Amino acid sequence: MDLDAFTELLTPRGQRAxxxxxxxxxxxxxxxxxxxxxxxxAALASAALTQARLRDRARAKFGADAxxxxxxxxxxxxxxxxxxxxxxxxxxxxxxxxxHRSQGPRTRQGAAAREDDTVSGTRPQGPHDSRPxxxxPxxxxPxxxxPxxxxPxxxxPQDFGPPCSGTxxxxxxxxxxxxxxxCCGIGGDLLALARAGCVVDAVDTDPLTVAVARANVEALGxxxxxxxxxxxxxxxxxxxxDVLFADxxxxxxxxxxxxxxxxxxxxPVVLDLVARARWACxxxxxxxxxxxxxxxxxxxxxxxxxxxxxxSLWTHPGARTTDRPDTTAGGGPVRLATLLPGGHVLRDxxxxxxxxxxxxxxxxxxxxxxxxxxxxxxxxxxxxxLPDPMIAYITGDDPVDTSWASRYEVEEALPFxxxxxxxxxxxxxxxxxxIKKRASAVDIERLRGDLRLSGSESAVVILTRIMGKPSxxxxxxxxPA
Numbered sequence: 141m142d143l144d145a146f147t148e149l150l151t152p153r154g155q156r157a158x159x160x161x162x163x164x165x166x167x168x169x170x171x172x173x174x175x176x177x178x179x180x181x182a183a184l185a186s187a188a189l190t191q192a193r194l195r196d197r198a199r200a201k202f203g204a205d206a207x208x209x210x211x212x213x214x215x216x217x218x219x220x221x222x223x224x225x226x227x228x229x230x231x232x233x234x235x236x237x238x239x240h241r242s243q244g245p246r247t248r249q250g251a252a253a254r255e256d257d258t259v260s261g262t263r264p265q266g267p268h269d270s271r272p273x274x275x276x277p278x279x280x281x282p283x284x285x286x287p288x289x290x291x292p293x294x295x296x297p298q299d300f301g302p303p304c305s306g307t308x309x310x311x312x313x314x315x316x317x318x319x320x321x322x323c324c325g326i327g328g329d330l331l332a333l334a335r336a337g338c339v340v341d342a343v344d345t346d347p348l349t350v351a352v353a354r355a356n357v358e359a360l361g362x363x364x365x366x367x368x369x370x371x372x373x374x375x376x377x378x379x380x381x382d383v384l385f386a387d388x389x390x391x392x393x394x395x396x397x398x399x400x401x402x403x404x405x406x407x408p409v410v411l412d413l414v415a416r417a418r419w420a421c422x423x424x425x426x427x428x429x430x431x432x433x434x435x436x437x438x439x440x441x442x443x444x445x446x447x448x449x450x451x452s453l454w455t456h457p458g459a460r461t462t463d464r465p466d467t468t469a470g471g472g473p474v475r476l477a478t479l480l481p482g483g484h485v486l487r488d489x490x491x492x493x494x495x496x497x498x499x500x501x502x503x504x505x506x507x508x509x510x511x512x513x514x515x516x517x518x519x520x521x522x523x524x525x526l527p528d529p530m531i532a533y534i535t536g537d538d539p540v541d542t543s544w545a546s547r548y549e550v551e552e553a554l555p556f557x558x559x560x561x562x563x564x565x566x567x568x569x570x571x572x573x574x575i576k577k578r579a580s581a582v583d584i585e586r587l588r589g590d591l592r593l594s595g596s597e598s599a600v601v602i603l604t605r606i607m608g609k610p611s612x613x614x615x616x617x618x619x620p621a
Contacts, residue, residue, distance in 0.1 A: 218387070350368055381417070384414065531579050
């Protein structure tokens with residue numbers, strides 16, 4: 141789909157084609173294309189079918205809004221899930237308004253400090269840190285392993301009205317913060333920011349992507365709060381705004397990249413923008429290496445329904461606190477994890493988890509807590525300990541419900557051996573298993589085949605290390621009480 145085809149898609153004729161394509165969605169794609177091309181030219185028919193397919197895929201991220209929105213394939217892939225974008229926008233506006241009301245941070249001690257509490261932090265885990273790290277969990281269920289440029293309604297940048305009273309960066313009391321979105325994509329984040337009361341000036345380098353973002357602004361109604369134009373992020377002047385937001389593209393011509401230096405714009409450009417901004421929020425991949433996180437930042441990992449979706453790096457006047465432990469002052473970014481839905485927040489408290497023998501229960505911390513190096517804080521919540529100091533599993537003797545970990549009851553623990561594991565599972569008549577692993581080199585699917593299971597019972601098998609020794613734990617999941 142090119143810009144001309146997308147622009148035609150926004151005309152009355154294009155909207156009829158899109159509606160027909162939506163009705164054909166889910167059927168035979170060749171038949172659908174043939175049907176549309178009887179009435180519309182090939183370019184419009186293709187654009188309509190592409191949008192219908194993308195809208196169908198986008199429901200998982202955008203819910204009912206997807207029926208009114210427009211997408212590009214790459215734009216949809218990188219777009220933030222609506223619930224996560226709404227959380228980030230709400231947090232940004234709350235922090236900004238609190239700061240401008242001159243309210244000092246409130247404090248409370250405890251492992252699970254909430255969002256309105258002051259952060260006390262610890263040194264982030266380094267290569268020689270004794271705290272447990274995420275060695276890459278791999279889960280397998282029973283059946284497998286685990287647009288910028290011409291506006292559609294005119295040429296040139298489209299202005300949706302005066303953004304706000306006051307001058308850029310004025311922080312006018314009662315108004316929302318003025319935000320510059322330096323790489324807006326298809327507009328998912330700018331929509332959430334506008335809905336939260338922000339005034340947003342957005343840019344992107346691709347004319348088609350800008351056109352898509354503008355169409356989404358018109359479709360979903362935050363007109364008067366948003367402008368979208370074609371520009372390079374490096375040309376933005378963050379000092380003219382209250383807040384900089386940036387979600388640098390993480391795809392290259394070879395596909396997805398995990399190297400911040402390969403982001404677009406590259407990480408040095410992003411950090412230059414941050415250094416010039418009053419406030420900044422960066423959306424990055426959850427696996428961003430810690431050495432790329434500015435020491436002055438607050439790093440938040442967000443999990444949605446048990447899946448880590450992103451990390452956000454915040455720089456603002458309250459991002460660094462003055463009551464961090466003396467031993468860790470200046471030792472890296474403040475770290476926190478957030479669970480959605482629900483908005484549960486866990487902060488670094490300086491907790492140190494004890495190490496001890498395997499107990500009756502094993503707890504698997506949520507991925508956001510693992511990424512944020514908050515396994516010790518989760519262990520404190522469940523009165524647990526680490527069966528291995530370098531692995532992000534927790535064990536305990538008593539059942540404790542927490543939103544921050546899944547609990548499994550250990551029925552048998554044995555040194556890893558294919559023969560012994562097969563025999564133990566057969567003795568229990570287990571024919572259906574979910575395999576989890578951490579710090580194990582075992583190929584899950586090969587193991588599944590080698591076990592040759594039969595039986596009517598189910599179990600969870602955890603492959604990990606216990607005090608450095610490869611081990612297999614036969615468990616059953618414990619639902620919350």
